[in-house]
Amino acid sequence: MFAMRGIRKAFGATQALDGVDLSVAPGEICGLVGQNGAGKSTLMAVLSGALLPDAGTMTIDGARYAPRSPIEARRAGVAMIYQELSLAPDLTVMENLLLGAEPTRRGLLDWRAMRATASAALAQLGHDAIRPDATVGDLSVAQQQIVEIARALAIGCRVLVLDEPTSSLGRADTERLFALLRRLKAQGHAIVYISHFIEEVTAITDRYVVLRDGRNVGGGPTAEATAGDIVALMVGGAAADLFERGPRQRGEPMLEVADFEPGGAAFTLHRGEVLGIAGLLGSGRTRFLRALFGLEPVKSGRVRIGAYSGTGGPREHWRAGMGLLSEDRKNEGLAPGLGIADNLTLTRLEPFGPGAIVVPARQRRAASDWIARMGIRCSGPDQAAGELSGGNQQKVALARLLHHDVDVLVLDEPTRGIDVSSKAQIYRLIERLASGGDRPAKAVLIVSSYLPELLGLCDRIAVMQRGRLQPPQDAAGLTEHELMLDATGAGRA
């Protein structure tokens, strides 16, 4: 059906794809797996016309295929079904299904034909329970996904790419989706199935392809592989030497969490300790952290931070000596339009003047101090945070926690999307905070989907799997392989 050969794509100095091959036959479901950053999304962006490759060829049914935009890709018969659905929530199912291809009669919309076409398309998928004139926003996520797939088929797409289609579906909906995929397969469609959940890949796909660091590292018929084989290919044998451990002294308990919902969490974090939370995207890690910090409702449970206990908002948590680094740097972590000084010192302006006064010169001096200590590259403390590179933005966001001098640092994906040298700097910083040295050691809680990072930094690691936080385990004896098996729910053999 379609084939990609020797696809290469670089972003600046990073080679995201380094000669990747992928082909899928009609009536075949191919699983595409790999860790975050392995190149899956880039490869699919190339396939769907969102990115132009630097090198490589693509064919569909033997004909050359080189889409320059997602619209061209759709015309050629390739449709992406993304995690975030791309439907118009205020329009009806039939309007969405036939968007841009509405039947008309004498220049006016032919509603009757629209309804008939939509009903037929949904019935063909075995989902005639979805009414064509229902408003899409009122449907469940699972039903919206069906509408999205039906739309792709209605405009004649024969190659479907599903990116993490089950991340927000329950068991029953997942089963129904699988039944639909088998039906499409029987009709001769070619399907690429991307998922972090290895047991889904082994359940639904005919063949699997593993990417790591932008290269093909293996693949074959799914029937001949175990979950363990696939995970072994995903993690490879690499262990970075970015992580140098100093001597850590476990001190008094700083953060105690018991019977905490959402997440079902129970753990104690001490001074001089780094606790990691591993888990896949969408497993509920971020939701748990946000609830822990009072940004989202807490259903039940107890939290004690130093001398403070209770469940207040972010303000109370900062006061109690706990700071959160958001995973969403652009939308929540920083105010791109404000200067570095304002971004960095917002949680603790008290030192800059008597009473409610803020003396800008003092605020700038404190910010300059952090800029020098963290090695932030900028033109000065007044430069807008939005003008900095990702790594330097992240250092500003981290410096906020240091300026506040919190005892408990909660870091959500601290190195996501930043360059290697900033990463190394942040690792050294975390190490220094945990080992203390001339200052009292801190307690650090890190969430990351990059396993080598957790294994390199953490004393203990807890796995979040489908919304439940498992008890922490000693990191010393753990391997990436074991963590990945736990996180994907494949179970250790």
Place this chain on the structure above:
Amino acid sequence: MTTRSLVDRAGTLIGLVVVAVIFGIAVGSQFYAPGNLELMARQAAIVCVAAIGMTVVIAAGGIDLSVGSMIALTTVAIALALKAGFGPASAAAIGIGVSALCGLINGVLVTQLKVVPFIVTLGTMLVVRGAAKGLADERRIEAPFTWLNDLLRTQHGAALLPAGIWGVLGAAVAIAALLRYTRFGRHVFAIGSNERMARLCGVAITRTKIAVYTLSGLLTGAAGLLQFSKLSVGDPTVGVGAELDVIAAVIIGGGSLTGGRGSVAGTIMGAAIMTIIQIGCSQKGLANWVQQIVTGAIIVAAVALDRVRSAKGR
């Protein structure tokens, strides 16, 4: 002042100089005679003081469409109070208090209903206008002549400028300092720039926003007092559309409707630009429609400039 805000403000300053030079040449040197300058200051004072409050609202990412109605309600309240026998000072306090209360209600509605401020204040714009008309029984309310009527009048032998103008300048300095040198000011810009970040950082968003709208109401009340001083009656139909002049002054002065930016100095320059165009056009004998076209074009140009600046900041 940071280098960045200097650059931001340069556009407004250049605009002000250009407009001033053009009308200076067109009208002649009498345009800058002390008497004429004072006329312009008096004309600008009402919009200016309300726009200082609006600067804070817009910096916090909000908007207040009800200020025109609040000005009318304030004039009515002051006239009624004077008629009821209150002294001038108490009557002024009552008028300003009523307006501050309207601002407080705006703030509470915006934060508690979680409805966007455009809609909330569109509603209160009508409610307050209706209340003013109801209180005044849909008529102008005559009030006894007191020193309140002299606020925008030059006293012979007295302090250089009318008392009302000194008041506006005092408010400008106070609010500029509040925005720049207090925690409240930093929180206002943080909320306007990125509310989610402000929440993450523990900024008391509800309290700050309510304070912002109340402050705007208070300053709008001061604008209403000056309006009463000029009219010497309580007029429930005055200030229709004044909110748009007020918002325009803030936008021309570098405020951004997406929040996070705005300065008192810029706003005052914005109000000055609009006043020069108004008075310049009328003294040149140009029709009202010319003046409206020029003002409108300047607003669009100012916002286009704003787009270019924010595109650079991302």
